[in-house]
Amino acid sequence: MRFLNQHRGTLVTAVIAVAVGIASYAVVSSDPLAQRSRRSFTIDFSSVYDIDPGLIQFEQTGEIEVQLDDVRCMDVGPADKIYVAGDQAVRVYSQDGTELAVIRTEGQPGCVAVGGDEHVFPGRIYVGGGDRIEVFQPNGSRVGIWNVPEQNVILASIAVAGNDVFVADAGNRVVLRYDPFGQRVGTIGDPDNGGRTFNVPSAHFDIAIGSEGRLHVANPGALRLETYTFDGALEVRWGEPGATIDRFFGCCNPSEFAVLPGGEIVTSEKGIPRIKVYSEFGEFECVVAGPSMLGVAQSEIGDPRAVQAEAIFDVATDSRGRILVLDPRRKSVRIFERIGGDDA
Known part of the structure; x- marks a missing residue:
């Protein structure tokens, strides 16, 4: 038992790696066009690239063009002002892009x-970088x-509630x-208090405020989302590894996510970029955009070079x-709305 407790994170990562390998093999073996000689083996990602319309x-x-060379992250504040950070700056835009x-x-x-309006300091801006958080008034002071x-x-995400700031x-x-x-x-996931909680293989570790005093946390190495009370008690966990559209594909997803006004969760995946909507408790609802809509060619999928590494879309x-997608390659904020209505 002591061995299992000490090595729980390693074992979880190993199980996920095996699952992803099986999923990748299934993608290949199910498509006769993916059959290759051992000397030129290539995975065919068409079954996860193409999405049922x-x-x-x-x-x-x-779409709002952003005047930044290195587009990093984004949030929406009171009056639906859009805040985009990068290049040692935060640029603020109105809903119409001004x-x-x-x-x-x-x-x-x-x-x-x-x-937000519910925060004790509405409009206050929190910017994380390195090992510190810079705090600004709404006017920028x-x-x-x-x-x-x-x-x-490595400060990866900030979420602001009424009287709390989570990092x-x-x-x-x-x-x-x-x-x-x-x-x-307080600290959630403290390894000195019950063992390691979160499996985070990369710098993508997103959080967001949910309803009624709950905090949503991505557990990317475990390919799932989890919901905690502000005091750190786990309430809900959901998400499964796999190639089908309702699951999370790859080594570590979702990379980014956000919460709609009704509580639904918008997820963004890296590796094979796709943006989806789930209920607050994990039931798959629909797709916002797939790789082709995001401008990622099928030939880029699985490409370890910088062009693919940059295809990580904050939401x-x-x-x-409305769902706002930060496109680091087009250096813009792309705005998506539900087809045939304004309600999300």
């Missing part, structure tokens, strides 16, 4: 979050800097809980139920 229930209705402000940061942003003293810190540290695989003044009041939602 009947499952796609959103269409792109707008640039409203540019806020300069000391470090390179890795994540950004904005306090600096409030202060919160330093994270641990080693190997996901991918380097240490924990979620830190702060009060609005920068005092740490956000606004009060109207």
Whole structure:
């Protein structure tokens, strides 16, 4: 039992790797065009690249060009203002794409979050990068800097509730809980208190506020999403590895996600980029966009070079139920709305 507790994360990763390998083999073996000689073996990703058009229930209705060379992350704040971070700055846009402000940061942003109307400081901007969080007033004036003293810190995501600010540290695989003044009041996934909770193979470790005092956390190495109370009690976990559209494909997904006003969860996957909608409890509902709609060619799938590494699409939602997709290759925010109606 002690061995299992000590090596639980390694065993989970190994099981997932085997499952993904089986899924990849199934993709190949089910398609006669994928048969290759041993000297030129190539995986045919067509069965996961092509998406049934009947499952796609959103269409792109707008696009905002972003004046940043290195587009990193995005959030939506009060009045549906759009905040896009990168190049040591946060650029603020109105719903129609008008640039409203540019806020300069000391470090390179890795994540950004904005306090909503329910936050004790509505419109306050939190920018994570390196081992610290820069905090700004809605007008862009600096409030202060919160330093994270641990080693190997990689701040991957921030989520803002009424009186709490949660910060996901991918380097240490924990979620830190702060009060609005920068005092740490808790940790979710602390390995010294019950063993390692989150399997985070890369720098993508997303979090978002759910309904009624709940926090959604991506557990990417386990290919699932989990829901916790603010105090860290696990309530719900869902998600399965696999190539079918209702599952998460690859080594570590979802890479990004966001919550719609009705509680539904929008997920974004890397490797084979596809954006989908699930109920708050994990029932697959529909597709927002697949690889071809996102401008990723089938020939790029599985390509380890920079062109594929850059095909990671952050997502956000606004009060109207629109889904915003940050496209790092087009350097733009692409706006998707439900086909045939405004309700999401």
